[in-house]
Amino acid sequence: MNPLTLEALQVLDAIDRKGSFASAANSLNRVPSALSYTIHKLEQGLGVSLFQKQGRRSVLTTAGRHLMQQGRELLTASDTLVDSTKQVATGWEPRLRIALDTIIPAEMILPLINRLYEIQPNIEIDLTEEVLGGTWEALDYDRVDLAIGAIGNAPGHKGIRCFDWLTVKSAFVATPGHPVCRHPQPLSDRIVMQYRSVIIRDSSRHEAPLSRGILNKENFIHVENMEQKIQAHRLGLGIGFVPHFRVEQYLQKGELLNLSVENPYTEEPLQIGWKMSNRGQARNWLVERLKLIKVDD
Amino acid sequence: MNPLTLEALQVLDAIDRKGSFASAANSLNRVPSALSYTIHKLEQGLGVSLFQKQGRRSVLTTAGRHLMQQGRELLTASDTLVDSTKQVATGWEPRLRIALDTIIPAEMILPLINRLYEIQPNIEIDLTEEVLGGTWEALDYDRVDLAIGAIGNAPGHKGIRCFDWLTVKSAFVATPGHPVCRHPQPLSDRIVMQYRSVIIRDSSRHEAPLSRGILNKENFIHVENMEQKIQAHRLGLGIGFVPHFRVEQYLQKGELLNLSVENPYTEEPLQIGWKMSNRGQARNWLVERLKLIKVDD
DNA sequence: CATAATTAATCAAAAATATTGAACATATTC
DNA sequence: GAATATGTTCAATATTTTTGATTAATTATG
Numbered sequence: 001m002n003p004l005t006l007e008a009l010q011v012l013d014a015i016d017r018k019g020s021f022a023s024a025a026n027s028l029n030r031v032p033s034a035l036s037y038t039i040h041k042l043e044q045g046l047g048v049s050l051f052q053k054q055g056r057r058s059v060l061t062t063a064g065r066h067l068m069q070q071g072r073e074l075l076t077a078s079d080t081l082v083d084s085t086k087q088v089a090t091g092w093e094p095r096l097r098i099a100l101d102t103i104i105p106a107e108m109i110l111p112l113i114n115r116l117y118e119i120q121p122n123i124e125i126d127l128t129e130e131v132l133g134g135t136w137e138a139l140d141y142d143r144v145d146l147a148i149g150a151i152g153n154a155p156g157h158k159g160i161r162c163f164d165w166l167t168v169k170s171a172f173v174a175t176p177g178h179p180v181c182r183h184p185q186p187l188s189d190r191i192v193m194q195y196r197s198v199i200i201r202d203s204s205r206h207e208a209p210l211s212r213g214i215l216n217k218e219n220f221i222h223v224e225n226m227e228q229k230i231q232a233h234r235l236g237l238g239i240g241f242v243p244h245f246r247v248e249q250y251l252q253k254g255e256l257l258n259l260s261v262e263n264p265y266t267e268e269p270l271q272i273g274w275k276m277s278n279r280g281q282a283r284n285w286l287v288e289r290l291k292l293i294k295v296d297d
Numbered sequence: 298m299n300p301l302t303l304e305a306l307q308v309l310d311a312i313d314r315k316g317s318f319a320s321a322a323n324s325l326n327r328v329p330s331a332l333s334y335t336i337h338k339l340e341q342g343l344g345v346s347l348f349q350k351q352g353r354r355s356v357l358t359t360a361g362r363h364l365m366q367q368g369r370e371l372l373t374a375s376d377t378l379v380d381s382t383k384q385v386a387t388g389w390e391p392r393l394r395i396a397l398d399t400i401i402p403a404e405m406i407l408p409l410i411n412r413l414y415e416i417q418p419n420i421e422i423d424l425t426e427e428v429l430g431g432t433w434e435a436l437d438y439d440r441v442d443l444a445i446g447a448i449g450n451a452p453g454h455k456g457i458r459c460f461d462w463l464t465v466k467s468a469f470v471a472t473p474g475h476p477v478c479r480h481p482q483p484l485s486d487r488i489v490m491q492y493r494s495v496i497i498r499d500s501s502r503h504e505a506p507l508s509r510g511i512l513n514k515e516n517f518i519h520v521e522n523m524e525q526k527i528q529a530h531r532l533g534l535g536i537g538f539v540p541h542f543r544v545e546q547y548l549q550k551g552e553l554l555n556l557s558v559e560n561p562y563t564e565e566p567l568q569i570g571w572k573m574s575n576r577g578q579a580r581n582w583l584v585e586r587l588k589l590i591k592v593d594d
Numbered sequence: 595c596a597t598a599a600t601t602a603a604t605c606a607a608a609a610a611t612a613t614t615g616a617a618c619a620t621a622t623t624c
Numbered sequence: 625g626a627a628t629a630t631g632t633t634c635a636a637t638a639t640t641t642t643t644g645a646t647t648a649a650t651t652a653t654g
Binding site for chain 2 (some may be wrong): 074
């Protein structure tokens with residue numbers, strides 16, 4: 001049986017901060033003998049003496065100092081736990097883990113999160129970037145509470161709720177100097193297949209990766225996320241589809257060209273999804289604001 | 298005032314593990330109403346309800362589950378603290394942080410640490426590699442409790458105790474094919490200076506770095522530690538001094554040559570040092586065994 | 595240097611708190 | 625529908641904690 005109590009740690013802490021049993025007792029609205037009692041009980045329980053007499057005062061032993069110092073961490077952890085429990089009780093979860101599909105740039109939802117912080121300053125936000133299947137998987141395996149911008153269908157079986165969110169136009173891009181530009185448009189699959197394309201690696205860890213837009217090509221470069229893919233296109237490393245709204249600036253400046261192709265992307269809406277078992281207010285609040293976001297494109 | 302007690306967390310934990318108030322009470326050698334009482338008091342203190350009736354049993358609310366799960370971490374932390382306090386009381390510190398100068402390979406002291414684990418299985422060892430001034434500095438700034446293999450003088454002022462430990466012979470090495478080998482030996486400084494040398498970066502963070510064996514050369518490569526320096530020499534990237542005992546194998550196999558130079562290293566003994574304020578048994582034990590180590594070289 | 599003031603420990607009495615067990619209400623199980 | 629199991633309530637009881645007076649030792653003060 002653990003002889004330690006948080007109350008005893010508070011006493012230990014107060015004695016150290018105030019410098020004496022007397023003033024510690026005063027600050028705790030108790031009487032010195034009450035603290036003596038608490039400390040003796042703890043010493044007896046541990047079988048370790050925490051104070052030793054030095055003149056008319058008691059000073060901490062090495063063990064006492066160790067217990068006091070480490071105990072403070074326990075005390076703050078305990079305070080934090082009380083806070084977060086109260087927060088949970090109000091329906092606001094103390095932590096919200098979000099998977100952001102790489103199609104969506106963080107800048108798009110960070111302002112929302114800032115507004116969330118204004119309402120719940122202590123909430124802990126954990127943002128993860130995921131790719132394709134990885135976005136649903138993160139939700140499915142309870143790595144996150146909310147998935148933003150997932151593509152395709154939610155993993156059916158489990159209690160997942162989702163809805164269609166944005167529909168993002170795709171652009172097939174290449175640099176102006178790229179040899180693919182010399183072909184007549186719209187480009188056929190046969191032509192497209194001749195050039196290196198840029199592919200984002202699926203971030204699924206368990207399920208089979210979703211493949212998107214991979215036309216059985218031998219010629220491709222794998223990258224980690226959408227930002228890398230866009231930069232790869234911009235620097236002429238390959239050709240391929242990207243969300244139109246994310247390359248608008250480059251199209252306007254002429255750094256990239258939007259080529260027409262025979263088989264354009266079938267436009268599927270991005271999804272927002274969460275576990276039905278999660279009834280957190282923060283998740284709910286975010287979902288409601290996300291519904292208002294539009295892409296003018 | 299924090300309404301949380303470790304005892305209440307234990308009750309919460311037992312109820313969850315046993316599945317009911319009744320069997321939890323049984324496992325705690327108490328009566329169900331006693332647990333009811335504890336839980337109610339906690340609920341009242343928090344202003345949060347932790348259980349809700351579901352049929353004839355009580356089940357955790359979301360807040361209750363949160364408190365229970367996080368509380369378990371608090372409980373194990375508390376157990377650990379009790380253990381380490383008892384350990385401190387015996388004079389054995391629960392953690393020993395060691396700075397190992399890069400001259401000394403870890404293999405040289407790991408067997409000792411293994412023997413320490415046999416005596417104190419729960420001791421936490423924190424081993425850091427340091428270079429030149431960094432080794433003393435780590436001690437000086439209380440980043441470590443014990444410094445092994447430091448070179449030069451201890452930072453005077455503070456209450457640091459140290460003694461001369463090993464004296465390590467230096468060898469000036471180069472690969473057999475290195476052009477420096479074509480010069481007649483002993484090599485003069487003027488000759489040595491013509492070739493690239495390998496220098497270990499001082500790991501000091503605050504004090505001015507000690508420079509050792511830097512002959513105002515323009516031509517050098519900086520590396521992080523002795524192992525990297527030795528490998529750099531072995532692969533012919535540069536020439537320089539290394540501890541003889543660390544390259545013996547390469548000298549024997551003929552991968553490196555020990556060249557004689559006009560100005561050999563002045564041999565200073567490596568030091569072992571610690572703060573006098575640290576009276577830990579583990580530190581003392583290690584220092585005593587370290588005294589017995591010899592380099593047969 | 596003597597006196598006053600502090601400090602912590604001790605102890606019996608008082609107060610506060612926790613535990614018990616019986617009684618009860620409600621739901622499952624057989 | 626009887627038997628069983630669950631958690632709560634409540635008054636009585638047991639235990640623990642707090643108190644305040646007393647003591648002993650040390651330090652500050654005039």
